[in-house]
Amino acid sequence: MKVLDLLCDADHRFEGWFASEEDFQSQMERALVQCPMCGSAHIRKGLSAPRLNLRSLSKGTASARQGKAIEEAAPVPQQDVSNRPPPTPAELQSQLQDAWLRAARHVIANTENVGERFAQEARRIHYGDAPERGIRGQASAEETAELVEEGIDVMPFVLPDSLKETLQ
Incomplete structure (x- = not known):
């Protein structure tokens, strides 16, 4: 499975899942990949972080299970948001896009x-x-x-x- 960060010509960011690089290229050639925000078929790849499959976590070893249990049981510390830097324009655009898509899905569902x-x-x-x-x-x-x-x-x-x- 290949997960790609994609952008349309209006710079809307979204994620695409493909069986392989060849599958992605094939769908691009047939104009099957479209932006979920605006419907544009002019898509390009964005920068993506690689996925790491760590053996100890994927096998469910005792230490991995204990670590997960500790994380779930640990209290979440309060964060002081007054010292947090303001969001970047890209972060704001991403938050707005996420909110708009949630609203659109809510309208469709209801x-x-x-x-x-x-x-x-x-x-x-x-x-x-x-x-x-x-x-x-x-x-x-x-x-x-x-x-x-x-x-x-x-x-x-x-x-x-x-x-x-x-x-x-």
Whole structure:
């Protein structure tokens, strides 16, 4: 298994898992690797730290198990955040990207996709003709403006194509 840190042309960072380097190259040639944030297929490798498989930890030796038990039982010391340096722009971008992806996954998991029927279904819910529930879908700018005029709350939220369907 090969785990790569990847970047798109908009510098969104994400992780890709491939069976081998050849598998990665094959998927790149077929434009199958896309950014989960923006859907771009212009992908390049980022710097990655190597994975270390330490024999003593992977075999579950007594000393490895004892070390893990000690780590789990040890209290976590309070950290003084006042002395922590401010996050770098790259760290902030990564945190923002992580938060946005979590929000997008939450929206997908907790709403029903009504597609092009969004405006119609939002009205039905608002006027009590359909059960109240979270929905998502597509609406034109004109439809969105009409919904707002009717007092129906809507929020534009662009979901990346990679999150709209399962990978399988």
